[in-house]
Amino acid sequence: MNGEQTLIDRIRRAIPSQSRRRARSPAGLRLGIGDDAALISPRCGLDSVITCDAFLENVHFLPDVHSPGSVGYKSLARATSDLAAMGAAPRYFLLTLALPARRTGQWLDAFLAGMSRAAREYGLLLIGGDTSCQPTVAISITVIGEIAPGAALTRSGARPGDRIFVSGTLGAAQLGLQLIRRGLHRQTRWKPFLRQHCYPSIRIFLGQFLAVRHLASAMMDLSDGLSTDLSRLCATSRVGARIWLDHLPAVAVPPSLRTRGFDPITIALHGGDDYELLFTVPRRLAKKIPAQHRGVRLTPIGEITRERKISLVGKDDRATPLLSLGWDHFRR
Amino acid sequence: MNGEQTLIDRIRRAIPSQSRRRARSPAGLRLGIGDDAALISPRCGLDSVITCDAFLENVHFLPDVHSPGSVGYKSLARATSDLAAMGAAPRYFLLTLALPARRTGQWLDAFLAGMSRAAREYGLLLIGGDTSCQPTVAISITVIGEIAPGAALTRSGARPGDRIFVSGTLGAAQLGLQLIRRGLHRQTRWKPFLRQHCYPSIRIFLGQFLAVRHLASAMMDLSDGLSTDLSRLCATSRVGARIWLDHLPAVAVPPSLRTRGFDPITIALHGGDDYELLFTVPRRLAKKIPAQHRGVRLTPIGEITRERKISLVGKDDRATPLLSLGWDHFRR
Known part of the structure; x- marks a missing residue:
């Protein structure tokens, strides 16, 4: 059997997938991994939600630092997070995987185990993909979900007066990344802080x-x-925002890291990779937002304004401009 | 404006896309490029067909040899060919693009122009994607089409006695690749032979x-x-095949290249990248296959057998095994 087919068979065995038609299934997967393309019979009356996301060696992960299990898990998690951001239910995914030959052994097995864990958690079936050989690992993932028409939440619906909420904690992933950048990630006591990253x-x-x-x-x-x-x-x-500085659910930074310059507010404002949800709520509905949902804290952190600038408001009610200092692949 | 947003805006302007909802559209694109994910309202009663394909610098193309326009055109063409192979109508695509900073100027413009040309030819709308910065160009494309339930043609339906057909000419792309490998592609007289590649x-x-x-x-x-x-x-x-050697629609190789070792039959049998269709037809329907379709020649080249081996049959009716010597990314 040729090498590429062996690789595809390993992927198929490791990750939840389905290659055959389900007999008489009125909707759902008609043909999965293994042919020229996958065939899905969408459920009538539901919209399809589709997104794709790249995860690249030396850009999104470092093979000496990030375990293959983490690479597999995180690459699928961050792609699926875009469906969460629309309010959609994840259903299927496709995996485009480029690997050097030296990563096709144990590294690949651990990578697939991590990806499989994420697929099971999110209820995703692998339905297709593409494999090739190149000197660095490159992963590109397409995720497909479904949602009732009119229910999807986009970025365009915020109106002046709306409350701004975030889920969970801000900056936990960035704290992990900073520990890696400072070379502190190998110290046992900091390992728990790498989890969200x-x-x-x-x-x-x-x-x-x-x-x-x-x-x-x-x-x-x-x-x-x-x-x-x-x-x-x-x-x-086409709106602005005021963020209440003292409401930010910033990550808890241990004192010994604060003294080394790890500032929780800076990390919470500008740190990437959190995959928490940022959402706006009309003021009359804000009371209906629970303090937590399935154990995840929901925090009001500000309000949408008509004036199209973004300000940070401190306890003294003084507003300062909030600059976009987060991640940008092409910043010059 | 940040660099990544500028890049996304350039892609959006260059390639047919649609970012807004079509008011009251009962089916079709609800939300295109620019949000966390795209929203499609599938037409009830049609199946969705989905495939993805990578196109990588130094694996699938060489930036010193292949023009950026060709890279843009071919990367979308070969992904869309997988929909053609199912019999589906192309509708939408997503583009995951990783680029070094030095390719974000004229190279990118020409790349997008080539991709746009292919998108217009195939009737494809760009509905999403992802951009990042890395030292080599990496393109991953997801294409979505639609087809009537039960109409899709898969790889699994061939039966003993079926006639085997191919469209067009075999080996034209491989001839171009061999000219490149021998360094002959810069000679004006061979340029026309690079077109299919x-x-x-x-x-x-x-x-x-x-x-x-x-x-x-x-x-x-x-x-x-x-x-x-x-x-x-x-x-x-789960079948075999007999291929009639003298029926193969092999590419026409000029005598001066034949004397240099360019063998049309070897190229036609093992050369990749043709994107012609290989299909099998029940014997009773073989007469209904026209000699050409929209100017593309359709040639019967053999028959499916119960015995699960693949043979090449010459004029003397002697059968020799046909070895798989085509492209495999992970051949050791």
């Missing part, structure tokens, strides 16, 4: 809760940092 | 014709060479 939690159930109940006016996931992502949401909605 | 024709209308009329029992596109792809189709259908 390596195995991010994403907010699928919260996204669906907000979409199905029509509680939010706009939503996105925080992948590039609050300051950058909020400015994108505001630009798309 | 750089700007491949794909067979969307033929695929739909065969699927809608239920003329074929199995189909795939020839991306890795006849010998390799036919063995895949036969393995999936």
Whole structure:
């Protein structure tokens, strides 16, 4: 058997997938992995939600630092987070995988185990993909979900007066990345702080809760940092925002790291990779947002303004401009 | 404005796309490029067909040899060819693009112009994607099409006695690749022989014709060479095949290249990148296959056998095994 086919068979065995037609299935997967393309019979009356995301060696991960299990898990998690950000239910994914030959052994097995874990958590079936051989690992993932028409939450619906909420904690992933950048990640006591960076939690159930109940006016996931992502949401909605500094659910930074310059507020404002949900809620509905959903804290952090600038408001009520200092691949 | 947003805006302007909802559209694109994910309202009663394909610098193309326009055109063509191979109508695509900073100027403009040309030819709308910065160009494309339930042609339907057909000419792309490998591609007289390698024709209308009329029992596109792809189709259908050597529509190789070792039959049997369609037809329907479709020649080249081996039959009726010598990314 040729090498590429062996590789495809290993992927198929490792990750939840289905290659054959389900007999007489009125909707769902008709043909999965293994042919020229996958065939899906969409459920009538539901919209399809589609997104894709790259995860590249030396850009998104470092093979000496990030375990193959983390690479597999996180690459699928961050792609799926874009579905959570619309309020959609994840269904299927396709995996485009480029690998050097030296990564086709144990590294690949651990990578597939991590990806399989994420696929099972999110209820995703692998239905297709493409493999090739190149000197560095490159992963590109397409995720497909479904949602009731009219329920999807986009970036364009925020209106002046809406309350701004975030889920969970801000900056946990960035704290892990900074520990890596300072070479502190190999110290046992800091390992727990790497969890959100390596195995991010994403907010699928919260996204669906907000979409199905029509509680939010706009939503996105925080992948590039609050300051950058909020400015994108505001630009798309043609509004501005005021963020209440002392309401930010910033990551808890141990005192011994604070003294080394790890500042929780800076990390919470500009750190990427959190995959928490940022959403806006019409003021009359804000009371309906629970303090937590399935154990995930929901925090009001500010309000949408008509004036199209983004400000940070301190306890003294003084506003300063919030600059977008989050992640940008092509910043010069 | 940040660099990544500027890049996304350039892509959006260059390639047919649609970012806003079509008001009251009962089916079709609800939300295109620019949000966390795209939203499609599938037409009730049609199946969705989805495939993805990578196109990588130094693996699938060489930046010193292949023009950026060819890279843009071919990367989308070969992904869309997988839809043609199912008989589906192309509708939407997503583009994951990783680029070094030095390729974000004129190179990118020409790349996008080539991709846009292919998108217009195939009727594809860009609905999403992802951009990042890395030292080499990496393109990953997801294409989505639609087809009537039961019409899709897979690799698994070939039965003993079926006639085997191919469209067009075999080996034209491989001839171009060999000219490049021998350093002959810069000579003006050989430039016309690079066309199918750089700007491949794909067979969307033929695929739909065969699927809608239920003329074929199995189909795939020839991306890795006849010998390799036919063995895949036969393995999936659990059958074998006899190929009639003197029926092969091999590329015409000029005598001055033949004397340099360019053998048309070897190139036609094992050369990849043709994107012609390989399909099988029940014997009773073989007469219904026209000699050409929209100017593309259709040639019977052999028959499916119960015995699960693949043979090459010469004029003297002697059969020799046909080895899979086409492209394999992970051959050791």
